[in-house]
Amino acid sequence: MRLELLYFAWVRERIGIPRETVETEAQTVAALVSELSAREDRYALAFSDLTSLRVAVDQVLTDFDAPLSEAREVAFFPPMTGG
Amino acid sequence: MRLELLYFAWVRERIGIPRETVETEAQTVAALVSELSAREDRYALAFSDLTSLRVAVDQVLTDFDAPLSEAREVAFFPPMTGG
């Protein structure tokens, strides 16, 4: 499965890139996070505390248990601070 | 005691004048209202339902039991509709 990954704010800074395309068989967001964290330290660092992270699948906020079937775009970012 | 009386909105319309000066010995607003109502029908009409009236003594909202000692200006009007 081909997924577009997006990173924002300090997640983007820790991982070092704003977006990338990955091939993965991960079934859930959590499985994808584990796969990325195992890949390189910068991912492990960015994903070290999931309680301080938020995730959106196809531009809709969801949680780390969310399935990735049908997903095309997954974004990771800290809690939002708009307004 | 010399008092300046002011009337607003439909109270002014029923009494027919916006203000007048009266000489009275009334000790409270309620006593003043009784005195005026006994004077002429237009006052009796304006003061017929005190629950639909508000009173201010010296420009501060108060109630009909309020004493008139020290008072210089008494205003009668319906509930306010600003904003």
Add this chain to the structure above:
Amino acid sequence: MDIRVQAEAFDFGAEANSFAQARTDTGAVVTFCGIVRDTEIDPLNSMEIEHYPGMTERALAEIAAEAQRRWALLDVLIIHRYGLMTPGEKIMMVATASAHRADAFAAADFLMDYLKSRAPFWKKEHRTAGTDWVQAKESDEAALGRW
């Protein structure tokens, strides 16, 4: 604190802008604007607002001071017109400035509730069907219980 009771029209947007720009420590501005509203069912020709000169300014200043005691406000503005107005004309505005949004919102809401039932203004509506004083709503008096 800036309180104005006037017959003249005012520019809501220009007032909002200059209010929002007055201080560098303001993070949140809330404004309310009351407008003469028309309805299709019972068209309004004009609205007339009577007030109690002297007491009006005093009541508004007290309401604004109470808001400043209750919330962390950096500034408060109240402008209220009296006299004859046509549909679409702006009747009044309030503006509150604070470091954070919660205080600015609560204070503006409070100002409107109190101004509505405690400041000596009375509205009269001229409609094709006739002319009448606007009746105070029970819900407006009840709203004061929120604070």
Add this chain to the structure above:
Amino acid sequence: MDIRVQAEAFDFGAEANSFAQARTDTGAVVTFCGIVRDTEIDPLNSMEIEHYPGMTERALAEIAAEAQRRWALLDVLIIHRYGLMTPGEKIMMVATASAHRADAFAAADFLMDYLKSRAPFWKKEHRTAGTDWVQAKESDEAALGRW
């Protein structure tokens, strides 16, 4: 409903005026404006706002639609900037129009609470002491429980 996500500055007062004048059945307009705030203790040089293009517009439209379901609104406006801003610059505004004040106030307050924690914007502050991402406040998340 008018939702704009843009890098360019906007004129708060001019937007408030044209919003308030758009309909003859509007009786109450509430606006909120968020401003880059400076503090004397720890001066701010600039603020940078990052956002998630596509999701931002979608999230704001959903929040505005939810407000329209909950309250009797005649119109809603949201403008939110991204990019670099200096103290005093306006970050964003919301405006709500209704026949009566209670709906306009509640809806604007609701929009701000949801926009703050549910729209994908992130603020970074450049201060003399250093540069850092603004942390989300627990009170902002808790505020959603009000609705």
